[in-house]
Amino acid sequence: MTDRRAGIVVLISGRGSNLQAIIDAVRGGDIPADVRAVISNNPDAAGLAYAKAASIPTEIIDHRTYSDRASFDRALMHTIDRYSPSAVVLAGFMRILTPAFIEHYRGRLLNVHPSLLPAFAGLNTHARALAAGVQEHGATVHFVTPEVDSGPIIVQARVPVFPDDDAKGLAARVLAVEHRILPLAIRWFVEGRLTVQDGRVLVDGGIDPRQGLRPPTA
Ligand code: GRF
Numbered sequence: 001m002t003d004r005r006a007g008i009v010v011l012i013s014g015r016g017s018n019l020q021a022i023i024d025a026v027r028g029g030d031i032p033a034d035v036r037a038v039i040s041n042n043p044d045a046a047g048l049a050y051a052k053a054a055s056i057p058t059e060i061i062d063h064r065t066y067s068d069r070a071s072f073d074r075a076l077m078h079t080i081d082r083y084s085p086s087a088v089v090l091a092g093f094m095r096i097l098t099p100a101f102i103e104h105y106r107g108r109l110l111n112v113h114p115s116l117l118p119a120f121a122g123l124n125t126h127a128r129a130l131a132a133g134v135q136e137h138g139a140t141v142h143f144v145t146p147e148v149d150s151g152p153i154i155v156q157a158r159v160p161v162f163p164d165d166d167a168k169g170l171a172a173r174v175l176a177v178e179h180r181i182l183p184l185a186i187r188w189f190v191e192g193r194l195t196v197q198d199g200r201v202l203v204d205g206g207i208d209p210r211q212g213l214r215p216p217t218a
Contacts, residue, residue, distance in 0.1 A: 021179035039076065121148060
């Protein structure tokens with residue numbers, strides 16, 4: 001058998017703009033891998049249309065049809081594994097995963113989160129950042145560990161918070177940097193350049209300046 005390109009599976013729940021950023025990066029040659037499948041827990045996820053437009057197989061595993069988290073996660077694993085991905089990417093996937101699932105994909109499960117972790121884990125990050133009065137906010141891509149929104153940080157990007165920001169505007173500013181750092185982290189991963197040492201992610205054995213990516217100043 002000839003060598004196949006690395007494959008990734010992307011999990012989504014909704015809009016899918018991060019999925020689209022991944023598809024664009026694959027297309028543009030920035031990620032040397034193929035998206036083998038897109039899986040959604042939500043049959044109405046708008047992002048499924050992006051996968052279809054790119055001729056990527058889609059799967060729907062509706063969590064509402066499973067009696068508990070464990071059986072949903074087992075079905076999810078079963079489907080993911082049929083595609084033998086080297087990485088599984090959570091791109092706006094809004095379900096909490098069981099430790100058994102996370103263990104199964106240990107070291108190859110990546111998540112994008114809309115805050116500068118460890119600040120603002122969980123939901124409603126933009127409103128909480130505004131309420132806290134922070135001057136900087138941002139996004140994080142990290143390896144997933146059983147603790148929600150924890151795990152070794154691969155890359156972060158910061159954005160400024162302005163006095164007249166509302167949550168919607170701030171979310172859009174953060175989303176723009178998510179679209180840059182998620183493909184970058186996937187690229188590093190599939191190129192085999194990431195190692196984790198004492199809970200810290202190294203790129204090519206060291207700290208890459210882009211891991212603390214800042215957007216260009218205006
Ligand atoms: C992103 O902000 C992601 O970080 C968060 O949910 C949003 C999903 O957006 N978990 P999209 O579906 O990729 O457009």
